[in-house]
Amino acid sequence: MDESEFLAGYDPRAYPAVAVTVDVVALTIRGGALHVLLVQRGEQPYAGLWALPGGFIRPGEDLPEAAARELDEETGLTGRVHIEQLASYGAPERDPRMRIVSISYLAFAPDLPDPRAGSDAADAAWHRVDRLPKLAFDHERILGHGLERARDKLEYTPLATAFAGERFTISELRAVYETVWGVPLHAGNFHRKILSVPGFVESTGETTESGGARGGPRAKLYRAGDARLLHPALLRPSREEEIR
Amino acid sequence: MDESEFLAGYDPRAYPAVAVTVDVVALTIRGGALHVLLVQRGEQPYAGLWALPGGFIRPGEDLPEAAARELDEETGLTGRVHIEQLASYGAPERDPRMRIVSISYLAFAPDLPDPRAGSDAADAAWHRVDRLPKLAFDHERILGHGLERARDKLEYTPLATAFAGERFTISELRAVYETVWGVPLHAGNFHRKILSVPGFVESTGETTESGGARGGPRAKLYRAGDARLLHPALLRPSREEEIR
DNA sequence: CTAATAGTGTCTGTAAGACAATATTTT
DNA sequence: AAAATATTGTCTTACAGACACTATTAG
Known part of the structure; x- marks a missing residue:
């Protein structure tokens, strides 16, 4: 297929669906150490590994709304939390199941109670960012970007x-x-x-x-x-x- | 449908497809004024209005790759251009046809020749950012964010x-x-x-x-x-x- | 020659960082 | 009393911004 065919007749519905998820890098400080909220995956792929909380956006739901919902599902938190968009990730093979584009959000919260596990996660917990388990997908990279952003934003x-x-x-x-x-x-x-x-x-x-x-x-x-x-x-x- | 149903059985393929596009805010300086690359829409919706160059991501194509391709299609430019991710937009009604999530990219280029029109755009041209025509979709907002980012990044x-x-x-x-x-x-x-x-x-x-x-x-x-x-x-x- | 621009010098106020000093509180 | 911490003071250095000055080139 050459370029003009693409440009003239490209119809996204003719291709395998692209799914859009939001992932949240939620940071807090507990006991003098920076922590990030992680959920333990219950299903394949990467079952048993830890991942950033996140999930598919729902029909009629805006992106920040989806991020706030995902965070709320894990922490029970509604207000009180600063949340902002971080970056998006869409490498074709980042999820082995299908093409998934993820919009990441960064959240900052004061010291919080332990999270409650959502029903699609075996467990949810705060982890020190300097003692991380192995993370699923490209979540290590996303978290890295979140930490960088947080450090920068403290400055100005x-x-x-x-x-x-x-x-x-x-x-x-x-x-x-x-x-x-x-x-x-x-x-x-x-x-x-x-x-x-x-x-x-x-x-x-x-x-x-x-x-x-x-x-x-x-x-x-x-x-x-x-x-x-x-x-x-x-x-x-x-x-x-x-x-x- | 309540929350547990969603969490247990949510399948993105069961919902209307979400399409993912990239849009590029390409900036250059011509004749002492800041300009942005715009294309005139040939089709509905917003036919006749100007818009940021962009389009659907293709199977197997990473996001920055898609942005570089879209820019290349309008300017014929390949190297020489700094390009970086800007932000993502996914409000449910931002495109009247269907749910579209757009990842925007910001590009900076030295003074460039006039762009060539792609076959899906009636026209493509550099516009002074202080004398803009009416833009399609939420592209005015995206451009605003791009300008803000550019001004900030000059500082540091x-x-x-x-x-x-x-x-x-x-x-x-x-x-x-x-x-x-x-x-x-x-x-x-x-x-x-x-x-x-x-x-x-x-x-x-x-x-x-x-x-x-x-x-x-x-x-x-x-x-x-x-x-x-x-x-x-x-x-x-x-x-x-x-x-x- | 005159005007414009490149590049340098000087001075002042603000702010960052090193370090000291004092006051208040816990054990 | 001893140690720790909050808060303020002083001094030095770096740097931004105002302004002045010299040298070079176009017209």
Whole structure:
């Protein structure tokens, strides 16, 4: 078949169906480590392996809607979760059953209770991103892109507050950055920096009930401010490797 | 139908097919103005309106491959063009014929010859992005996202060099920034800044054959360097509106 | 010659990062 | 009391932006 035939007479319904799924990279911080939500596959292919939660889009359902539904099915979570589109994947052989194009979404949540398993998954659980089991399909790659995106967005958006609770201390916010970036940050400089960025956090006037577990004064409590972008941004400590 | 039925027995082949297309936001700079490649639709729906070039993915074809093919069909361009995934759109009613999920790609090219029309398009042409005709489907929104992405990426990647030719002067590079951002930049400060960012440009040792059209010395010629990220970044002049 | 442009020098304000200091709290 | 932590202060360096200046070329 040559090009003009394709262009003139191409009818998608004449070809094997393409299925569209959404997959969700849901991140949270538990016990000082970054975790991702995974479900254990109950069926072939890749039965027994872990995978990102996801599934087919339904008739009449928009993509973000489908992503929110899939996340809700695993976590019981409805509001409270920041969710955004990540990327799409459509390599012909990425699913051995049929042609599947997957739209991935990235979600950030504060520390959450353990997920409940959906009925199509043998199990669902949070996994530390630095101790991952083998993942099904190309989900390792998708997760990698999600982590990259999350690290980038901490720099120039107030995303870090989505990992913290409703009210938080500057130290808790610093812990988010240290966990996601994997580097220690200077407490004093970080503190001053956060307060100097307009709209990043706003004071609640309250303080913690008690000092830190191992001593120290009570910390002031803040809530997320109204900034959508951080200016100036919080730049990650230099990453020479990533520049070239 | 309740949730457990869906989860247990959902079979995508039992539903009306979903079609997957790629759409390309191809940007170039011509005559000091940012242009996007559009094709005029020959068929319903939206016959006569302009649209982003795109089409159905083919069996066995990966997504970036499909995007490159669609672009090639309109421009005859093969290499030389930077192309990257932009976003995906899948609102149920975005195409009146059937459920179509579209993966959009963003392409940047140096000044190009006029496109040739593909046989499924009445016409294809570069349009100034500030003087657009009415666009079909949700292509105005997709283009908007593409422009946003392009403006952002100029800040922290060497993308601007993709709009310039193989060899270029600092002034030409500045013109790219001024065109895409829509703001005038200070020539002297810009010049020093570009040369101070490691790996952004490298000298060719050559100069232009003659000075500028209206006078001035010959300019040194540079080529793109090996940096993948600009550090420090070239920040856009303050955009208070976009912060909150 | 005049105007325009390439490229460099200088100065100022802002902000990042190193480091120190103080106050408050837990054990 | 000792250790840990919150918060603030000081100093140095890097860098963005304003502005000035010189050299070179077209017309």
